[in-house]
Amino acid sequence: MNSRPTAGTVLVTGGAGYVGSHACKALAAAGFRPVCFDNLFRGHRDAVRWGPFEQGDVLDAARLDQVFEAHRPSSVMHFAALAVVGESVSDPSAYFRNNVTGTLTLLEAMRRHGVSKFVFSSTCAVYGLPDHVPIAESARRAPINPYGESKLRVETLLEERAATDGLRAIALRYFNAAGADPDGEIGEWHEPETHLIPLVLQAAAGRRPVVEIYGEDYDTPDGTCIRDYIHVSDIAEAHLLALRRLERQDAPPAINLGSSAGASVREIVALAERITGRRFPVRIAPRRPGDPPRLVADASLARAQLGWQPTRSDPETILRTAWRWEQQHTRR
16 A cells, blocks of 8 residues: 655646656655646656656646646646747747746636645746856846746746735746756656757767857857756755745745856766767857856855755766666667
8 A cells, every 4th residue: 555645745837847857756755746737748758757647738727727626736846838948039929928828827726726835947047148157146137038038027927926916936047957867767858959968968879970069269268168067856856945945934036056066068078978988079060149158056045045955966977867868768
């Protein structure tokens, strides 16, 4: 006979996606019952392993009502979003409809069903081109693409709802989510894939002919962009800590999630070649418009307010877990 969860039911929108599935695993390990709600547009049914699955879209108010009535969640973690920057530029309407209107539809369902705790998957893209590095939560928010703008609009919506409706919400602004479940059960699986680490490892596995480096003349030690990589399991742990914080007391409206360190594109490529034992072709391409030289988080607020300390976010651990997943995924 299976033991019943003791910590409550959490509705996890986008729970079949990359970060959402890792959050479901962390919730289940902590005694929660995660209910995955996903339309499977880019999520994967195989990633739903730690609780019930309900197929549906956050734009469908009637379907949301059915799920809230069936499972009676006490809180919501919201990952369901379109999240490809270039795609947001070519089709901004889809991003505002899904990311903003979809979140509003979800918040209205929460209000109808008396649910007030909400952990939101946000992004460092709300900052745009930073004036200072490392980037603190108080930095100017000036997104340079529709994806970042859609997330900023949701953050503003959450702040308004907190003031008017008593919503208790935290927006967690990720920097570069990377890596895979250390147990090898789930990992990064995007279609299309746009993130550096899986692209590099796909090249190492022979699934991609070349890795492109966009610009080698930035004002950085090796001329390539520096990014703050944070292990997806550390991100999942931060969501769990944020939820527990909301159960006890109010919290800051937004908190950065990053390692507070940076690695350049060339450093990631070199480390991937060392870990995999394989060399692969690299091609220098022109800079992409709007790419800042450095994006590194000031994550001190997460430590102070959530007690969060990333334990897997050094580049070697990230790449080793991602490589294990890539090898398993290649055999599928």
